[in-house]
Amino acid sequence: MKKIVLGIDIGGTNTVCGLVEKSGNILFKEQIPTFGHESADSLVNRLAEKVDFFSEDHPEIELEGIGVGAPNGNHYNGVIQDPPNLSWGHVDMVSLLREKFNCDVSLTNDANAAALGEKYFGIAKDMNDFIMITLGTGLGSGIFSGGNMIYGHDSMAGEIGHLSIDHNGRNCPCGLKGCLEMYASAKGIKETVIELLKINPGNDFLSSIELDFVDGKMFDRAVDDGVESAISVYEFTAEKLAYGLAQAAMILSPEAFIFYGGFSLAGDRLFNPTRKAFESYLMKNLKGRISILQSGLPPGQAGILGAASLIWHPTLNRIN
Amino acid sequence: MKKIVLGIDIGGTNTVCGLVEKSGNILFKEQIPTFGHESADSLVNRLAEKVDFFSEDHPEIELEGIGVGAPNGNHYNGVIQDPPNLSWGHVDMVSLLREKFNCDVSLTNDANAAALGEKYFGIAKDMNDFIMITLGTGLGSGIFSGGNMIYGHDSMAGEIGHLSIDHNGRNCPCGLKGCLEMYASAKGIKETVIELLKINPGNDFLSSIELDFVDGKMFDRAVDDGVESAISVYEFTAEKLAYGLAQAAMILSPEAFIFYGGFSLAGDRLFNPTRKAFESYLMKNLKGRISILQSGLPPGQAGILGAASLIWHPTLNRIN
Numbered sequence: 001m002k003k004i005v006l007g008i009d010i011g012g013t014n015t016v017c018g019l020v021e022k023s024g025n026i027l028f029k030e031q032i033p034t035f036g037h038e039s040a041d042s043l044v045n046r047l048a049e050k051v052d053f054f055s056e057d058h059p060e061i062e063l064e065g066i067g068v069g070a071p072n073g074n075h076y077n078g079v080i081q082d083p084p085n086l087s088w089g090h091v092d093m094v095s096l097l098r099e100k101f102n103c104d105v106s107l108t109n110d111a112n113a114a115a116l117g118e119k120y121f122g123i124a125k126d127m128n129d130f131i132m133i134t135l136g137t138g139l140g141s142g143i144f145s146g147g148n149m150i151y152g153h154d155s156m157a158g159e160i161g162h163l164s165i166d167h168n169g170r171n172c173p174c175g176l177k178g179c180l181e182m183y184a185s186a187k188g189i190k191e192t193v194i195e196l197l198k199i200n201p202g203n204d205f206l207s208s209i210e211l212d213f214v215d216g217k218m219f220d221r222a223v224d225d226g227v228e229s230a231i232s233v234y235e236f237t238a239e240k241l242a243y244g245l246a247q248a249a250m251i252l253s254p255e256a257f258i259f260y261g262g263f264s265l266a267g268d269r270l271f272n273p274t275r276k277a278f279e280s281y282l283m284k285n286l287k288g289r290i291s292i293l294q295s296g297l298p299p300g301q302a303g304i305l306g307a308a309s310l311i312w313h314p315t316l317n318r319i320n
Numbered sequence: 321m322k323k324i325v326l327g328i329d330i331g332g333t334n335t336v337c338g339l340v341e342k343s344g345n346i347l348f349k350e351q352i353p354t355f356g357h358e359s360a361d362s363l364v365n366r367l368a369e370k371v372d373f374f375s376e377d378h379p380e381i382e383l384e385g386i387g388v389g390a391p392n393g394n395h396y397n398g399v400i401q402d403p404p405n406l407s408w409g410h411v412d413m414v415s416l417l418r419e420k421f422n423c424d425v426s427l428t429n430d431a432n433a434a435a436l437g438e439k440y441f442g443i444a445k446d447m448n449d450f451i452m453i454t455l456g457t458g459l460g461s462g463i464f465s466g467g468n469m470i471y472g473h474d475s476m477a478g479e480i481g482h483l484s485i486d487h488n489g490r491n492c493p494c495g496l497k498g499c500l501e502m503y504a505s506a507k508g509i510k511e512t513v514i515e516l517l518k519i520n521p522g523n524d525f526l527s528s529i530e531l532d533f534v535d536g537k538m539f540d541r542a543v544d545d546g547v548e549s550a551i552s553v554y555e556f557t558a559e560k561l562a563y564g565l566a567q568a569a570m571i572l573s574p575e576a577f578i579f580y581g582g583f584s585l586a587g588d589r590l591f592n593p594t595r596k597a598f599e600s601y602l603m604k605n606l607k608g609r610i611s612i613l614q615s616g617l618p619p620g621q622a623g624i625l626g627a628a629s630l631i632w633h634p635t636l637n638r639i640n
Contacts, residue, residue, distance in 0.1 A: 072605075081605070129473035143571070145470050145477070152465065152573025153449035154609060159570040162603050166487065167563065174603050243487065250479040251463070251571055253472025283482050283494050285392075285401065289474060 001062040005311045006051060006101075009113060009303030010034060010043070010070035012085030012137075016300055017047055019054065019061065020308035024121040027061070028054045029304065036086035044096050051101075065104035066097050067310035069113025069303045076155040078107050106310035110134070110303060111158060112149060114260050114295075115142025117306030120313055122258070122297045129254045132295075133160065133245075135263035139181035139188075145252055149315060161185070165244050183240035186214045186263065192233055205229045216263045223269045234266065238273035245274070246281030249290055256291040260302050267294055321382040325631045326371060326421075329433060329623030330354060330363070330390035332405030332457075336620055337367055339374065339381065340628035344441040347381070348374045349624065356406035364416050371421075385424035386417050387630035389433025389623050396475040398427050426630035430454070430623060431478060432469060434580050434615075435462025437626030440633055442578070442617045449574045452615075453480065453565075455583035459501035459508075465572055469635060481505070485564045503560035506534045506583065512553055525549045536583045543589045554586065555593050562597030569602060569610055576611040580622050587614055 004027060009016045011034060018029040030050055034043060055061060070093065071083040078094025080086075097105045108116070115132035118124040124132075128147040134140040139161035143150040150157045161181035162174055169178025170191055182188050190211050197206050205227050209218070222230035245257055263270070275292050282290070295302060324347060329336045331354060338349040350370055354363060375381060390413065391403040398414025400406075417425045428436070435452035438444040444452075448467040454460040459481035463470040470477045481501035482494055489498025490511055502508050510531050517526050525547045529538070542550035565577055583590070595612050602610070615622060 127473075145465065145472065146468050148466050148468060150465050150470075150572065153447075153575040154573055156605055156609075157449075157465070157571065157573040159573075159603060159606075162570050163567050164563070164601065167485070176601065176603065243484070247483050247567060248571055250482050251477065251568055252470065253474055253477040253479075255473040281484065281496065283479060283496065285476055286479075289476075 002060045003064045004061050005064050005308040006047075006066045007304035007306070007308030008047065008066065008068045009110065009300075009307055010068065010073075010080075011110070012036060012071065012083075015043060015047070016304055017050060018301075018304040018308070019051075020305060020312075022312050024305055026301070026304070027058075029301075031300075034086065036083075036088070040080075040088050040091040040093065040096060044100050048100050063101065063103050065106070065311035066101055067113075067307035068093055068097065068105070068107045069110045069307040070107065071110050073107045073109040073112075074155045075106070075108040075112070075151055078105070080107070104311060106314065108149075108307070108310060109140075109142075109155075109158075111140030112142040112151075113306035113310075114140070114302040115144060115149065115306065116309045116313075117297055117302035117304075118258055118260070118295055119144055119306075120309040121305045122295055122302065123293060124256070124258060127255050129252070130256045130258055131160070131248060131252065131254045133257055133259050133264075134261040135185060135259055136261040137186045139185045141248075143252065143254075145254070160244065160248050163244050163247055165240055165247075180240065180244035184237050184244065186216075188240075189214050189219075189233060189237060189263075192236055196229065196233070200229070203229050216266055220266050220269055223266075234270050235273050238270055239277045242274045242277030243281050245278055245292070249278075249282060249286060253286060254290060256293050258293045258295050260295040260297065262299075264294055265299075322380045323384045324381050325384050325628040326367075326386045327624035327626070327628030328367065328386065328388045329430065329620075329627055330388065330393075330400075331430070332356060332391065332403075335363060335367070336624055337370060338621075338624035338628070339371075340625060340632075342632050344625055346621070346624070347378075349621075351620075354406065356403075356408070360400070360408050360411040360413065360416060364420050368420050383421065383423050385426070385631035386421055387433075387627035388413055388417070388425070388427045389430045389627040390427065391430050393427045393429040393432075394475045395426070395428040395432070395471055398425070400427070424631060426634065428469075428627070428630060429460075429462075429475075429478075431460030432462040432471075433626035433630075434460070434622040435464060435469065435626065436629045436633075437617055437622035437624075438578055438580070438615055439464055439626075440629040441625045442615055442622065443613060444576070444578060447575050449572070450576045450578055451480070451568060451572065451574045453577055453579050453584075454581040455505060455579055456581040457506045459505045461568075463572065463574075465574070480564065480568050483564050483567055485560055485567075500560065500564035504557050504564065506536075508560075509534050509539075509553060509557060509583075512556055516549065516553070520549070523549050536586055540586050540589055543586075554590050558590055558593035559597045562594045563601050565594070565598055565612070566601030569598075569606060573606060574610060576613050578613045578615050580615040580617065582619075584614055585619075
């Protein structure tokens, strides 16, 4: 028999699932719509169908367990707590999956899953202290320190996206002001573009941006073409991001920040100005010691690999 | 034989040493001047004399090891790195003490030592996730997360005193702007008083403060007497402190912040306004879940107890 783990990465729109060997080899991977307006049971049933379908042709596989990454996934109690963009309220996802599949199940939040993916299958393999930053619609983070995932007393740690970088800054839907993700993420870039358009309403590039679907690739192309307003947006974003990262660095002194997600594909267009500003915001004894890196994991894989590693590499700290 | 550990708490002015049993019972405790202008060898020799003197009358004790807390003490390599207020540069304190005493020696920084003291002998005994804040001349911090001390990749983690709470804030001697300790510490209160005196030069209470020796007890008495300018200083300090703590809370989600050191003796005079502002700066899912507490350890003991616990409770993560 070939032991495999089902890794599930639940997102607001789509859910990716994959059958993952201990080596990180993915035997099978598929994306299905999450349908957040339907019940969580519906998603669980559709996932079970996918696994059954694959198993029919592969009698040699044996399901060792299921790992799940989800927004607001609580590692300690197995509950997805009132996830944004999903109408589920509180869902005990670990119990639901355990009943359906009758196997070991473990849950964490989506950014923590990405960090686990990087730790066990990516460039953080040899790092004990690093911070994974997922740059997409929002800014998520998963923290390893001393070789352990940082969960805090209630599994709520790692909210670097809600570090306030300005006491009187932009309003965040979370109710706070100046949250880092209101500057460094698709949401944040949208706000920056709106502010710049007020000052410069005739700007061709800025006017052409579809604000509800800010597209990193469009920015990247514009930056490569030397479009000044695009470069300004990245420089402003980098400056804010750097200030936020520096605060996290002062607390955790990681070896590296590792970026994943749509906007991380900007690469050095965004990271070079970030590195420069980041150094200026660090204490002397931290300067030049912390790397800002881009994940090498393929888009869409960090989540399922990391979710699977909840089973392949269970931690001593697990309570559920 | 009675096994004991020598706990040493090195400060800018004085060094406290104590012979500590595993239970936390302190057999002997003494304070000697650090004499930071002399060599570190001189301090080591004077400490050895104290231990010899005590041992002569107590042939039953057996030195199990030595734990040291010191400003800029690096747990990983045993070096005190260019400590402020001491003219030592880099000193390999672990090697110095090992040669002199021929026993196991371990070093950490002073705030981490206080956190260890609280974990093993104070109110954090049953906590896996808490942040110790030492409020004195500056603001130090030691972090436990998931039951482990957070050191970061180079033992430099835990610099909450240098979180920047204002991009354009007060200049800190560390070279950064807006560091939390420039607001919430004796140094910070001095700056606040100077700023208030510019607006209100005739204020009796503020004018009476000796700026280079800001005295917490004097403030406490004035607050108890209803002196408005003293209350304002504490409220301003609490507001800034709360904002900084909230940022650390978002990253680490601790069960509690525990305060130690001279200014922590203000107690609820300072902590009540801090709690109120702190809650307002937290994300919804963290509100009401994190306590702000005062250490119950006697002044001057957390450091030596914590230093001793480096030997009594060695961690798996120790590299040196």
